[in-house]
Each structure stands twice: as structure tokens, then as C-alpha cells.
Amino acid sequence: MQRSLNIDPGKCTGCRQCEMACSYENEGVFNPSKSRIKVFTFDAEARFVPYTCTQCAEAWCMQACPVDAIKVNLATGAKEVHADLCVGCKVCTIACPFGTINYNASSGKVMKCDLCEGDPACAKACPTQAITFVDSNWTGLDKMRAWAAKTDTGARAN
Amino acid sequence: MHYVVLGAGPSGVVAAETLRKADPTGTITLVSGENEPPYSRMAIPYVLTGKIGEAGTHLRKGEDHYAARGIDVRVNARATALMPDHKRIDFADGSHMKYDRLLVATGARPVRPPIPGLNLKGVHHCWTLEDTRNIIALAEPGTHVVLMGAGFIGCIVLEALAARGVQLTVVEMGDRMVPRMMNPIAGTMIRRWCEAKGIRVLTNTKIKALQNVAAEKSRGIFGFLKRREPTEARDTLDVELDSGEMLSAHLVVVSAGVAPNVDFLANSGVKVDRGIMVDRYMRTSVNDVFAAGDVAQGYDFSTKAHDVHAIQPTASEHGRIAAMNMAGHNIQYNGSLQMNVLDTVGLISSSFGLWAGVDGGDSVEIVDDANYKYLNLQFADDVLVGGTAIGVTQHVGVMRGLIQTGTKLGPWKERLKADPHRLMEAYIARTHLT
Ligand SMILES: Cc1cc2nc3c(=O)[nH]c(=O)nc-3n(C[C@H](O)[C@H](O)[C@H](O)COP(=O)(O)OP(=O)(O)OC[C@H]3O[C@@H](n4cnc5c(N)ncnc54)[C@H](O)[C@@H]3O)c2cc1C
Ligand code: SF4
Ligand code: SF4
Numbered sequence: 001m002q003r004s005l006n007i008d009p010g011k012c013t014g015c016r017q018c019e020m021a022c023s024y025e026n027e028g029v030f031n032p033s034k035s036r037i038k039v040f041t042f043d044a045e046a047r048f049v050p051y052t053c054t055q056c057a058e059a060w061c062m063q064a065c066p067v068d069a070i071k072v073n074l075a076t077g078a079k080e081v082h083a084d085l086c087v088g089c090k091v092c093t094i095a096c097p098f099g100t101i102n103y104n105a106s107s108g109k110v111m112k113c114d115l116c117e118g119d120p121a122c123a124k125a126c127p128t129q130a131i132t133f134v135d136s137n138w139t140g141l142d143k144m145r146a147w148a149a150k151t152d153t154g155a156r157a158n
Numbered sequence: 159m160h161y162v163v164l165g166a167g168p169s170g171v172v173a174a175e176t177l178r179k180a181d182p183t184g185t186i187t188l189v190s191g192e193n194e195p196p197y198s199r200m201a202i203p204y205v206l207t208g209k210i211g212e213a214g215t216h217l218r219k220g221e222d223h224y225a226a227r228g229i230d231v232r233v234n235a236r237a238t239a240l241m242p243d244h245k246r247i248d249f250a251d252g253s254h255m256k257y258d259r260l261l262v263a264t265g266a267r268p269v270r271p272p273i274p275g276l277n278l279k280g281v282h283h284c285w286t287l288e289d290t291r292n293i294i295a296l297a298e299p300g301t302h303v304v305l306m307g308a309g310f311i312g313c314i315v316l317e318a319l320a321a322r323g324v325q326l327t328v329v330e331m332g333d334r335m336v337p338r339m340m341n342p343i344a345g346t347m348i349r350r351w352c353e354a355k356g357i358r359v360l361t362n363t364k365i366k367a368l369q370n371v372a373a374e375k376s377r378g379i380f381g382f383l384k385r386r387e388p389t390e391a392r393d394t395l396d397v398e399l400d401s402g403e404m405l406s407a408h409l410v411v412v413s414a415g416v417a418p419n420v421d422f423l424a425n426s427g428v429k430v431d432r433g434i435m436v437d438r439y440m441r442t443s444v445n446d447v448f449a450a451g452d453v454a455q456g457y458d459f460s461t462k463a464h465d466v467h468a469i470q471p472t473a474s475e476h477g478r479i480a481a482m483n484m485a486g487h488n489i490q491y492n493g494s495l496q497m498n499v500l501d502t503v504g505l506i507s508s509s510f511g512l513w514a515g516v517d518g519g520d521s522v523e524i525v526d527d528a529n530y531k532y533l534n535l536q537f538a539d540d541v542l543v544g545g546t547a548i549g550v551t552q553h554v555g556v557m558r559g560l561i562q563t564g565t566k567l568g569p570w571k572e573r574l575k576a577d578p579h580r581l582m583e584a585y586i587a588r589t590h591l592t
Contacts, residue, residue: 150563
């Protein structure tokens with residue numbers, strides 16, 4: 001069974017524990033600007049939305065990479081950047097329609113969520129269960145899938 | 159069923175792999191006109207900077223990647239003729255190959271403008287691995303290098319040459335850098351940045367002629383008066399500009415546009431305009447012949463017209479859609495989005511879709527010259543149709559998403575006009591909070 005990050009913005013209090021945990025897990029520092037998950041704030045509505053790569057089926061980032069530096073981890077289903085192969089061309093950063101793979105000038109490479117090899121630090125750190133790691137077939141992920149399908153460059157077989 | 163994929167760039171490779179997934183039993187032959195394993199041109203700049211070796215440019219890394227998928231790779235086989243009546247391709251070495259369905263993914267090649275002296279030693283394109291080896295041999299630190307053309311590819315090459323520590327002069331006949339990717343304000347900002355990094359940028363300037371240094375020296379003192387920098391021992395070329403100035407160079411790199419590789423299609427009946435004309439199923443005017451990538455004039459999402467995009471993401475999308483249709487599916491292409499991302503000696507810029515705007519549209523622009531930051535969004539009604547960013551690297555892809563999904567921004571249009579940096583929030587609000 002593959003699992004996905006499920007985000008329930010209604011439960012998010014904007015504490016940014018997920019950003020801290022992500023940057024520490026992946027970059028070894030407590031620095032939200034190095035986090036692969038970001039919490040967006042909507043002041044007017046007093047709401048917070050944590051957001052990161054959905055490991056979408058279309059995987060535009062992977063399709064666009066010219067040097068095969070993004071591969072699927074067959075165990076977790078995550079699309080992972082292989083830093084040893086990435087040349088830092090940034091084509092993936094314009095190809096992902098969710099804006100969730102980003103250039104890191106200090107490494108000269110890109111970074112994105114890789115589901116922490118199947119044990120995501122953000123979900124563990126979230127005190128309110130706004131981020132949970134659930135069975136991929138769970139229906140709550142439909143909104144993201146719907147948007148991905150709308151961006152699809154080839155309409156489905158008719 | 160024998161599928162032949164002519165051309166082993168990203169478009170051809172994605173097509174061959176997609177064909178295998180869609181048709182587990184068909185025979186698939188992937189043909190390259192060069193004597194190299196399938197590789198990616200756009201990785202070449204990183205070979206020039208030393209970030210990767212040649213193997214790093216290979217489109218797929220595993221030794222047996224193609225064999226394991228039952229894809230037969232044939233290299234160094236340049237097609238010279240297509241005979242659709244016999245479903246046959248002829249090659250330069252006299253051999254030929256039959257096909258049931260053919261994909262033409264032969265890409266483009268750089269053009270050499272009709273300027274005297276461009277055939278001299280020390281003049282190269284930057285297009286193939288072969289060119290890369292030639293440039294590496296000449297672009298030593300400190301040498302004078304002249305780059306002809308500051309288009310998108312020219313600017314990528316500029317970045318790589320600068321990283322090699324050469325003394326670089328860029329000569330562009332247009333009025334700004336990257337004219338087909340950036341508007342005048344953005345193009346000018348990139349130019350100022352490059353100049354601050356020690357690169358000499360000449361716009362509105364043409365190269366008139368090239369000659370060997372020795373020949374010109376014999377003209378005596380007048381030849382030297384027109385120079386800003388003295389000739390160096392390693393310089394072998396004199397580059398004459400229409401301004402009257404003379405530049406000395408050890409290497410001249412020509413990046414002055416490309417033309418589609420369609421010579422072998424003469425008399426085949428395959429219709430060619432600026433590229434091979436294809437419909438929204440990537441079919442050409444000839445039965446069982448499809449086209450994809452830089453060679454194809456495909457459907458454009460924004461303009462609803464057909465155009466040659468000549469970018470990597472379009473090449474791989476074309477390859478996927480063409481292959482699905484070759485294998486008998488019926489998939490209509492929604493069209494590719496013109497989009498580019500560029501790094502000019504550390505300044506990162508990107509543009510998407512109709513970045514120059516549309517008639518009757520609306521826009522917002524933020525110019526921060528002092529910090530080299532720029533953001534410009536273009537709307538039609540309350541839908542984003544284009545965008546340009548300089549100095550912004552986080553979440554830029556969301557511009558593609560907002561454009562290609564045609565997401566109605568509602569109240570967020572005014573919020574974006576007040577602060578265009580809130581793109582990601584606009585997307586999340588319009589898709590997740592409604
Ligand atoms: C230096 C450089 C930097 C670039 N940087 C970027 C970038 O940053 N972003 C971006 O989006 N794009 C970039 N590009 C453009 C990108 O590389 C192309 O859009 C892409 O390679 C197109 O893929 P393709 O498969 O259509 O064609 P190509 O990659 O050109 O492949 C064509 C294939 O066809 C073969 N072929 C040609 N003629 C024949 C023939 N007669 N018979 C048999 N085979 C033949 C060739 O040998 C080759 O295998 C760059 C290009 C260059 C040169
Ligand atoms: S980074 Fe973007 S394109 Fe890549 S898998 Fe994640 S959501 Fe999909
Ligand atoms: S930046 Fe790295 S991972 Fe992204 S497309 Fe380029 S090489 Fe691939």
C-alpha cells in the first residue's frame with residue numbers, strides 16, 4: 001500500500017512545526033526558508049494552508065528533466081531528485097504546475113518533497129494532525145488530482 | 159508492428175519509451191544521426207562548466223536501459239530520404255529501413271549566417287557533443303571569446319563560457335538580450351547584470367566579417383586603431399563589427415538561430431512550414447508519419463495556432479502524445495505552453511505563455527532595478543495568460559499551472575495586482591479554499 005501526505009487546512013494553526021522539521025530532516029538546519037513544505041497564510045480569512053508536492057501521477061518535473069535526475073522511488077511512489085545527477089538547469093521548476101519543486105542557489109540544484117523515504121518528518125511534527133500520512137486511495141486527495149488533470153497536456157483518450 | 163523513431167533527442171527517447179508502454183509487443187527502433195548514445199543538448203552547458211562529464215548528458219543512465227525495454231538503438235545513421243509509398247527510409251551509408259509507423263523527431267540544427275569568414279578555424283556552434291569538445295579545447299581561462307547572438311540558447315552558452323573564465327564579448331543584432339523571452343525592461347535588466355559581471359554586451363550590432371589575425375595585421379597601424387583591447391598571443395581571429403570596431407578572438411561561438419532538420423523529407427509529401435506541420439494528434443500530412451519536438455510546428459496552448467517552440471518540455475510532451483497516437487490511442491494534444499527559465503551568471507529569469515500580453519487584457523508590473531527583481535503578470539479577464547519573473551525562483555511553476563488550467567482568479571486578480579508575489583496564495587485560495 002502506498003501512502004500520501006494528506007493536508008487538512010482546517011486543522012492548521014500556522015505553527016510552522018512542519019517547516020522546521022522538514023528543513024532539519026533534509027538540510028540539517030532549522031530554517032523555514034529551506035523547507036520543502038510551506039505554510040501559506042491567508043490573513044483575511046485567518047486561515048493557514050500547508051502545501052507541498054503531491055507526488056502527482058503526471059510528474060511533469062520528471063518528464064521535463066533532460067538528464068533523468070528525477071526518478072520514482074518504487075517503494076514509496078515519491079518522485080525523488082538525485083542530486084548527483086541534477087545539473088541545476090531549473091526546467092523542472094517551470095514545468096511543475098504546482099510550483100512545488102524549487103531551485104536552491106546554495107547547492108546549485110533543485111529540491112522537492114521526497115516523502116522522507118516513507119516516514120515524513122512534517123506529518124510527525126504536526127501537533128494538530130493537519131498533515132497526515134494516509135493510504136493513497138483515500139478520497140480527500142481528489143482536489144489536487146482534479147487540478148492536475150486540468151493541467152494535463154494531453155486530453156484523455158476519447 | 160514496426161515503429162521507427164528517427165532522432166534520439168528527448169523527444170525521440172520519450173516517444174520510444176511511451177511506445178513500449180503502450181504496445182508491449184511492437185518492434186521499436188530508435189535512430190540517432192550522431193555517433194553518440196542518446197543525449198540531451200540542453201545538458202551541454204554543464205559539460206562546458208565541468209559540472210558533469212559527457213556521460214552526464216545521456217538521456218538515460220543505465221547501460222542496458224534501452225535493451226531492457228526492447229528498444230533497438232541505432233547510432234550514426236543519418237536519414238537522407240523518406241519514401242512513404244514504400245514505407246522506407248534511406249540512410250547516408252546506403253542502407254535503408256522499413257517502417258509501419260514513423261516518428262520524425264530529428265530536431266533542429268544551428269544556422270550559419272552568410273558572413274564572410276564564419277568557416278574559419280576557431281568558429282564553432284554550441285549544439286552537439288562534438289561542438290562541446292571543440293569549445294572546451296579553445297575556451298581557456300583568460301582567452302578572448304566572441305559570442306554571436308544573445309537569444310535564449312546564446313544566453314545559456316554565455317553563462318557556461320563565463321564560468322570557464324574567458325573574456326567574453328556578446329554581439330547581438332537585436333535591440334536587447336533574449337528578445338523572444340523577455341520584454342525590453344526585463345531584457346535590459348539582464349544586460350545590466352551581465353555587464354556588472356564583466357561581460358561586454360553589444361546590442362544593435364552586427365558582425366560584418368571574420369578573418370585570420372595575420373591577414374589583418376598586414377594592413378598595418380589602422381587595423382590596431384579600431385581596437386579597445388590589444389590582440390593577445392592566443393588570438394587567431396579578427397571580428398569586424400558594423401560599428402567599425404575590431405575584436406580579437408581565440409574562439410567565436412555562433413548562436414544565431416536554428417532551422418529544422420527536414421532536408422531528407424524533400425519529395426516525401428510531408429508538409430513543412432517553419433517546421434513539420436502536425437495536427438493535434440501529432441500526425442503529419444502523410445499517413446503513418448508523425449512528428450515531434452524541435453522539428454515540429456505543433457499546437458500552442460496560448461495562441462491556438464501552430465508554432466515551433468524549440469524547448470525541452472515541449473519536446474518531451476510531443477514525444478509522449480505522438481507515441482500514444484502511433485500506438486493506436488486517440489489523444490488530442492491540449493497544446494504546449496511557451497516557457498523558459500534562464501540563468502545568466504547567477505541572475506535567474508523565467509517567462510511563460512503570452513508574457514507580452516493580449517489585446518484588451520490587463521497587467522501588473524513590479525520593477526526593482528536596484529535589486530534586479532522583476533515581476534510582470536498578464537491577464538485576460540480574470541485568468542492569468544502570461545508572466546515574467548527575474549530574481550524570483552520559488553514557486554514559479556505555479557504560473558504554468560494558473561495559465562494552463564485557466565483558473566478564474568475572481569477577487570484574487572485585484573489582490574495580485576496589488577501584490578503579484580502572492581501567486582502561490584492565489585492558486586491555493588482558488589483551488590483549495592473554495
Ligand atoms: C546549448 C543548448 C542549451 C539548451 N538549453 C535549453 C534549456 O535550458 N531549456 C530548454 O527548454 N531547452 C533548451 N535547449 C533546447 C533543447 O535542447 C531542445 O529543445 C531539445 O533538445 C529538442 O529535442 P528534440 O528531441 O526535438 O531534438 P534534438 O535534441 O535536437 O534531437 C534530434 C535528434 O535527431 C537526430 N537527427 C537529426 N537529423 C537526423 C537525420 N537526418 N537522420 C537521423 N537522425 C537525425 C540527431 O542526431 C538527434 O539525435 C538547449 C539547446 C542547446 C543546444
Ligand atoms: S514536483 Fe510538481 S510535477 Fe513533480 S511530482 Fe511533485 S507536484 Fe508533480
Ligand atoms: S534542475 Fe535538476 S532535476 Fe530539475 S530538470 Fe534540471 S537536471 Fe533535472
